[in-house]
Amino acid sequence: MSVPFADFASLAALHRELEEQFLQHQDALLDLDVALAAERLDAYEAALRRHLEAEEALLLPVFARAGRIRGASPELFTGEHQRLLEFLARFRAALRALDSKAPDFKRAVLRLLDAETTFKHLSHHHELREETHFFPALDSVTDETERRELLAAFTASVAP
Ligand SMILES: [Fe+2]
Ligand SMILES: [Fe+2]
Structure with missing residues (x-):
């Protein structure tokens, strides 16, 4: 991400990147290329972990200043x-168990895709x-300088 974020609300763009x-x-997976699917899942998991860890380490402590917000408690987010990470561990195991020579291979791929829909x-x-x-509250409890510093640390x- 080369363009610095102007505010926390703009971090939504990172969610879209993760989804992609x-x-x-x-x-x-749809191409039945298990090796590539596994490689891409690993890359996604690594990126997601960095995102979640940065939110917990850098942003949640600041979010606490906003006080209690219904439907947005820090415990809810960390939970x-x-x-999310538990789901990914299950997908990793399911991918490892896929056998392209097994008679039920396509059904096993479908089962995995179904589970991934829940995820x-x-x-x-x-x-x-x-x-x-979360992001709008962070924008309202920080001033310009702190916002810039936190966003730079988050991006890094x-x-x-
Ligand atoms: Fe997030
Ligand atoms: Fe999050």
């Missing part, structure tokens, strides 16, 4: 982060909650 990366993994719903709700409550943390 997951879809690329699913494209490979969802945990669930996409959770991820979508999580991102929406952040874009509705999520870079590969």
Whole structure:
């Protein structure tokens, strides 16, 4: 990400990038290219981990200043982060178990895609909650200087 973010609300663009990366993994699954699907899932997971860890380390402590917001408690966000990573661990295991020579190979791929739909719903709700409550609150509790510094630190943390 070469263009610096002007405000926290703009971080929504990073959510869209993560979504696109997951879809690329699913494209490979649809092509029945298990090796590529696994490689892309690993890359997505690494990027997602950096994103979640940067949110928890850098942004949630500042978010606490906004006080309690219904439907947007820090525990809710960290709990969802945990669930997202648990899903990915299951997908990794399912991918490893795929055998292209097995008679039920395509059904196993379909089962994985179905499970991934549940993951996409959770991820979508999580991102929406952040874009509705978390990022705007960060914009309102920080001044220009702190915002710039935090956004620079966040951008550096999520870079590969
Ligand atoms: Fe998050
Ligand atoms: Fe996020």
